[in-house]
Amino acid sequence: MVEGEEITVETPAGIDRVRADKVLHNLCPEISRTRLQVLFEKGLVWLDDVAIGKSRKVSAGEKITFFLPPSVQSELIPADIPLDILYEDDHLIAVNKVSGMVTHPGNATGDDTLVHALLHHCGENLSKIGGSLRPGIVHRLDKETSGVIVAAKSDSAYMGMSRLFAERQIDKEYVAVATGKPSLPSGTIDKPIGRHPVNRVKMAVIPHGRPARTDWEILESFGQQFSLLRLKIHTGRTHQIRVHLAHLGHPVVGDAVYGNKSSRTDIPGVKRTMLHARKLSFQHPVDNQSVNLKADLPEDFSALLSLLRKEFGRQSETQVIEGV
Numbered sequence: 001m002v003e004g005e006e007i008t009v010e011t012p013a014g015i016d017r018v019r020a021d022k023v024l025h026n027l028c029p030e031i032s033r034t035r036l037q038v039l040f041e042k043g044l045v046w047l048d049d050v051a052i053g054k055s056r057k058v059s060a061g062e063k064i065t066f067f068l069p070p071s072v073q074s075e076l077i078p079a080d081i082p083l084d085i086l087y088e089d090d091h092l093i094a095v096n097k098v099s100g101m102v103t104h105p106g107n108a109t110g111d112d113t114l115v116h117a118l119l120h121h122c123g124e125n126l127s128k129i130g131g132s133l134r135p136g137i138v139h140r141l142d143k144e145t146s147g148v149i150v151a152a153k154s155d156s157a158y159m160g161m162s163r164l165f166a167e168r169q170i171d172k173e174y175v176a177v178a179t180g181k182p183s184l185p186s187g188t189i190d191k192p193i194g195r196h197p198v199n200r201v202k203m204a205v206i207p208h209g210r211p212a213r214t215d216w217e218i219l220e221s222f223g224q225q226f227s228l229l230r231l232k233i234h235t236g237r238t239h240q241i242r243v244h245l246a247h248l249g250h251p252v253v254g255d256a257v258y259g260n261k262s263s264r265t266d267i268p269g270v271k272r273t274m275l276h277a278r279k280l281s282f283q284h285p286v287d288n289q290s291v292n293l294k295a296d297l298p299e300d301f302s303a304l305l306s307l308l309r310k311e312f313g314r315q316s317e318t319q320v321i322e323g324v
Contacts, residue, residue: 021054127157150280179260
């Protein structure tokens, strides 16, 4: 633990007790409100050797100790990797991630992750709240999943986006090519997801998992063999769509973990999980403006749809969405 700094509480005239966060903000104006919030959330603000919350009332003369970790510069080496930028301002950047790109560094990853590319594009203008290996990363997409992903450049945007995701105030829409054709035109999968009881590298629908809900709708069907689905997720569990569709009996085409590995060799052009994060909509966490992001389908996804339409014809179950 770094050495703590101690301050003596001062209160306005006539007021006996005030909130701890207001005291720190008034006495330490050089520390941003966002960073102060992080200190409280991480248990780095103490009163009488006990961590306190930001709303704790304190009295004049009491002594608060806070621990301010030094800013850690990323040890990652930026990489000049082209990015398909969908949106950027002083607080956020959104890109259309290509399939095959890992979101952030981890075990056995290389120096070609999205984070490496963002560091080259943004320099030090990425929030460090998430750690030196995940600067700016507030959510992730699987390696083989393409589409919209947002990163935070400022600390205020990082905290705001994290809150929006946690409170499920972000509209997330995906499209996927699924194996087979569901018996109904649409539905909801509301099944808890947790770590697979046997294969610990996989997720599964299990009774005591975390709540997970996925809405799905058939956009097109290709005989009884394949379907183009639109999906909206209300939670953000690991591999949620892939696990839910496999549980439904219609795994994503090309999914070698939850589906049929042979689809990568039996269907021309399929070399990955055919899942694409198409839209992301939310209220900007800093200026409160509406942000509506859309990522066009990548070439391999469009090529697969063209192949299936040529083989089976175009059988729309509902109004086909623009660009699909």
